Amino acid sequence: MLTYTLVVNGSVYGSQSARNAYLFACALLEKGHQLVSVFFYQDGVNNASNLILPANDEFDLTKAWQALSFQHGIRLESCVAASLRRGVVDDNESKTHGLTSRNVADGFELSGLGGLAEAMLVQDRVVQF
Template identity: 55%
Template sequence: MTLSYCLLVTGPAYGTQQASSAYQFAEALLAAGHRLSSVFFYREGVLNANRLSAPASDEFDLVRAWSELAQQHHVTLNVCVAAALRRGVTDEHEAREQGLAAANLQPGFTLSGWAPWRKPHSAATAWYSFKR
């Protein structure tokens, strides 16, 4: 039986285990043939969408990994717009609106509110939260 999942990630890409655990869980459920419909990044989790993160060459690039997972498996990666702007993560539209010099949202991620996450969340078989 194929199950449908949604994930909530509130931990940053680096410095804690939450986002890495969420990513590993996502890979495992996809490998098992389940569906991951949506991942919502909130609070410090929005830092997973910062394309300006530059891990050392011998470290796992979690930001890029999320982006590749989304592309390969058609997973929606929503980033809370309010939390992102507070932490300096923005797309082209918000950068213009806020008068910022540049955008830094990693491809594959979308700034949004809670609404786009609610529909897949309510239809999911299960949802998991990866937070502190």
Template identity: 55%
Template sequence: MSLHYVLVVTEPAYGSQMARTAYQFAAAAIEAGYTVSKVFFYQDGVLNGTATTVPANDEFDIVTAWQTLAQDHGVQLETCVAAALRRGIVSDQEAAQHALPHSTLAAGFSQAGLGALAEALLTADRVMQF
């Protein structure tokens, strides 16, 4: 039986090891044959989904890593819309709604409410929070 995981990331892309640990867990779980259907970024974790992060050349690019994981394995990357807005991360839709000049949400990420997380929690075999 293959386990179905949902991950909740509450730590920022940089300044903490937890986002990278979450990514490494997701990659290892997929490699082991498990399913990671969704990564929900909440609180400061939404900073993993900003298009304006530019890491130093010698640092791990966590945003690109999440994007590649999503593209290669069909993992949904969702940022909590309320937490993202408070931190200046807006989708095209939110930018238009609030008359902002452009989106700051990274490609491959979407914004969702806590209801989307609750629904995912009901269908997952395991939930891991980082």
């Protein structure tokens, strides 16, 4: 059994990279590997927004990440700098910047690049999408 961290650079919709990362994560878990964390970076931070509202007949990727995290104890980390640039804000950043609301989806947390650097040192594999 190997430990993995995934890095997702692609937006929640508009490209296949985030969906491919999710499918890869499911396959890893099916094969008995451990997915420790998923780090959302660049446009990938949009996966962490609770304002994503797909049509009823479309796959809800944000909810799928949340369910996977809940079922398997996977950390969902969104790069704080990339998140703020794209309007994805948690309670702490909302207070810091005097905003009236937050929109980070439950189960996701804003994290610095240090979290990714640590994962690269600790996990057996880091796979980027």
